[in-house]
Amino acid sequence: MLSIKNLHASVEGKEILKGINLEIKAGEVHAIMGPNGSGKSTLSQVLAGNEAFEITGGEVTLNGDNLLDLATEERAREGIFLAFQYPVEIPGVSNLQFLRTAVNAMRKHRGEEEMNAAEFMKLAKEVSKQVDLDPAFLKRGVNEGFSGGEKKRNEIMQALLLQPKLAILDETDSGLDIDALQVVSNGVNALRAEDRAILMVTHYQRLLNHIVPDYVHVLAGGKIVKSGGRELALELEERGYGWLGIKDEDTSN
Amino acid sequence: MKPAPTLSSAFLHPAGQTLPEPLLALRKQRASALVDMPLPTRKTENWKYSSKYLNLSDDMAISLPAEGKAGTSLAIPGYKVVFTNGVMIPEASEYPDMEGIFIQSFSDLNDAEAQALSQKLGGTLNHEQAQFARVNGARFEDGLLIHLKPGAVLDQPLFIIHNTAADSSGSAYPRIYVDAGANSQMTLVEEYTSNGEASVLVNTVTEFNLADGARITSVRLNMEGEQVQHIGATGVLQAQSSRFESHCVGFGGQLRRHDLQVRLEGEGAETKLNGVVVTQGKQHYDNHTSIDHVAANCNSEETYRNIAADQSHAIFNGRIHIHQDAQKSNADMNNKNLLLNNGAEIDTKPELEIYADDVKCAHGATIGQLDETSLFYLVSRGIGRREANVLLTMAFINELVSQIPVQAVRETAQLRLNDFFEQTFQEI
Numbered sequence: 001m002l003s004i005k006n007l008h009a010s011v012e013g014k015e016i017l018k019g020i021n022l023e024i025k026a027g028e029v030h031a032i033m034g035p036n037g038s039g040k041s042t043l044s045q046v047l048a049g050n051e052a053f054e055i056t057g058g059e060v061t062l063n064g065d066n067l068l069d070l071a072t073e074e075r076a077r078e079g080i081f082l083a084f085q086y087p088v089e090i091p092g093v094s095n096l097q098f099l100r101t102a103v104n105a106m107r108k109h110r111g112e113e114e115m116n117a118a119e120f121m122k123l124a125k126e127v128s129k130q131v132d133l134d135p136a137f138l139k140r141g142v143n144e145g146f147s148g149g150e151k152k153r154n155e156i157m158q159a160l161l162l163q164p165k166l167a168i169l170d171e172t173d174s175g176l177d178i179d180a181l182q183v184v185s186n187g188v189n190a191l192r193a194e195d196r197a198i199l200m201v202t203h204y205q206r207l208l209n210h211i212v213p214d215y216v217h218v219l220a221g222g223k224i225v226k227s228g229g230r231e232l233a234l235e236l237e238e239r240g241y242g243w244l245g246i247k248d249e250d251t252s253n
Numbered sequence: 254m255k256p257a258p259t260l261s262s263a264f265l266h267p268a269g270q271t272l273p274e275p276l277l278a279l280r281k282q283r284a285s286a287l288v289d290m291p292l293p294t295r296k297t298e299n300w301k302y303s304s305k306y307l308n309l310s311d312d313m314a315i316s317l318p319a320e321g322k323a324g325t326s327l328a329i330p331g332y333k334v335v336f337t338n339g340v341m342i343p344e345a346s347e348y349p350d351m352e353g354i355f356i357q358s359f360s361d362l363n364d365a366e367a368q369a370l371s372q373k374l375g376g377t378l379n380h381e382q383a384q385f386a387r388v389n390g391a392r393f394e395d396g397l398l399i400h401l402k403p404g405a406v407l408d409q410p411l412f413i414i415h416n417t418a419a420d421s422s423g424s425a426y427p428r429i430y431v432d433a434g435a436n437s438q439m440t441l442v443e444e445y446t447s448n449g450e451a452s453v454l455v456n457t458v459t460e461f462n463l464a465d466g467a468r469i470t471s472v473r474l475n476m477e478g479e480q481v482q483h484i485g486a487t488g489v490l491q492a493q494s495s496r497f498e499s500h501c502v503g504f505g506g507q508l509r510r511h512d513l514q515v516r517l518e519g520e521g522a523e524t525k526l527n528g529v530v531v532t533q534g535k536q537h538y539d540n541h542t543s544i545d546h547v548a549a550n551c552n553s554e555e556t557y558r559n560i561a562a563d564q565s566h567a568i569f570n571g572r573i574h575i576h577q578d579a580q581k582s583n584a585d586m587n588n589k590n591l592l593l594n595n596g597a598e599i600d601t602k603p604e605l606e607i608y609a610d611d612v613k614c615a616h617g618a619t620i621g622q623l624d625e626t627s628l629f630y631l632v633s634r635g636i637g638r639r640e641a642n643v644l645l646t647m648a649f650i651n652e653l654v655s656q657i658p659v660q661a662v663r664e665t666a667q668l669r670l671n672d673f674f675e676q677t678f679q680e681i
Contacts, residue, residue: 048633049633050629071632072629073632073633073635073637075633076632077635081633081634082633084630087630088626088629090644090645090648091652092648092650093644093648093651097644098636101640101644102634102635102636105635105640106635141648
């Protein structure tokens with residue numbers, strides 16, 4: 001589904017990604033772990049199409065099509081979804097309006113009829129229950145005044161509404177207490193499907209207790225330095241990153 | 254040195270003579286005071302950005318005839334008073350028939366009523382700051398007097414449609430005086446609109462005189478055509494514990510100028526001023542507001558938002574004057590501005606004068622562009638660039654638009670905003 005070959009990217013002239021190679025097939029769940037500053041979030045942002053990052057080499061294809069040629073909104077319509085590490089607050093745009101506009105943009109792209117306000121309200125209420133978010137949040141501004149956990153649940157709610165082909169979860173576990181982590185994980189697990197891939201970017205392995213990945217990759221210094229199965233995450237938890245020759249002062253769980 | 258320009262004497266000759274004698278006399282007296290009135294130039298502080306758009310040539314001085322097509326963009330559910338070129342059109346109007354509420358055109362007043370009005374007319378305004386209110390005072394052909402007896406409550410909004418039929422060059426001088434008795438209440442909507450393509454001047458004055466405990470909500474919607482020079486002034490006097498709420502929504506044109514002056518003269522008075530301005534093309538919009546905290550324990554809250562696209566220019570000048578005896582004043586002024594193009598210009602200037610020592614006075618002004626992070630967030634969900642731009646621009650003023658307490662105005666504003674978005678954001 002997603003194929004990344006020798007991807008290089010930089011921001012403000014500084015190279016962050018230094019040759020990433022990664023293959024993700026439909027139905028798979030991959031976890032990318034790594035210390036702070038290793039390039040995890042950059043990879044997420046680059047895949048979603050943030051123009052603040054400059055692609056300096058390599059290629060990325062989604063189901064064989066060149067992803068890097070597509071504008072951000074086109075990538076989303078082709079099925080890329082990024083759950084933001086720091087979801088943006090947009091006062092003045094109601095969550096409901098935002099979600100409905102997004103869902104209808106997707107439907108329009110697929111040649112489906114747009115949902116009217118009443119139809120969408122029904123759907124949104126159902127999905128909000130799935131992530132344990134009070135439907136009252138629908139009326140508020142996008143993420144406006146939401147707690148950290150509420151923002152993350154709102155991200156997962158969007159994924160559930162938009163039904164992407166590839167969901168990228170950027171540090172979705174950060175700032176969550178154990179109950180919220182459970183809710184978010186249930187939401188992500190509900191996304192798992194044969195025709196969908198999930199890429200989790202995380203600093204800590206605790207999320208992986210709830211969402212069990214098929215593959216784990218370690219990103220360090222802008223490259224994937226080690227790949228393995230689920231057991232790699234456990235090993236990292238036990239031994240830290242040091243045994244891989246990676247310095248990470250911040251990774252003391 | 255070139256002599257300072259003065260108002261052409263052509264402006265000193267009103268056409269209509271249908272007003273009652275006391276108002277004719279007042280007008281005549283005001284006209285004589287206008288002789289050699291200096292015109293603002295770019296060196297005149299309160300007109301420095303706008304004076305160059307003034308066109309006060311002799312043909313602009315001609316009174317526009319009180320005829321022509323009247324129109325409104327509003328779906329008006331109830332009471333309305335329609336003016337064409339500053340003169341009331343009775344057959345198009347629908348008055349409330351309620352006890353304690355008197356609504357009359359100036360020309361229908363008897364001599365005693367006209368005499369009483371002539372004592373008050375202009376009294377809410379500082380004419381040094383709103384120079385052109387003096388011109389209106391010398392030129393108004395008609396006007397509307399709204400008199401609410403103490404305790405009278407108008408059960409639904411009154412719409413006043415000031416339509417300018419711009420079939421030929423000239424000017425119109427709409428005038429409204431609201432005398433709100435103690436504890437009376439009403440919502441007044443003024444729409445300024447036009448048809449026809451000729452260059453015209455619309456010079457308005459609206460006055461609100463609020464007695465103790467009166468509550469007035471004023472909505473002002475400017476929908477005039479591009480070629481209209483609109484120079485309007487609103488004066489508000491507030492007695493003890495009265496509350497005034499203003500919602501101004503304006504779309505730009507060749508020249509739009511509105512002066513809004515509020516004097517809080519009785520203790521415990523409250524005023525809330527909201528304003529939204531949207532400009533595009535080469536349009537120009539200049540809002541000057543002024544709040545005088547004269548008495549103690551008064552609150553004022555002011556929120557204005559400007560959006561400027563293309564090469565347009567928007568100005569906000571907000572003055573707050575807290576007088577020496579106005580202890581425990583609470584004043585909050587906020588002006589945020591959104592520039593949609595590099596060629597657009599916005600000037601904002603808070604002016605605070607504080608002579609009392611126990612007051613709370615906050616002000617803030619920002620000028621910015623659409624937030625890239627928010628845009629990225631929206632488009633990353635598949636929302637098109639154009640739609641994302643529209644959502645964020647609308648978000649910038651939504652708070653104010655949604656506060657307008659009259660549905661018909663919100664709807665009209667939204668439709669006009671949709672046109673603006675249509676022209677400003679191309680599909681990418």
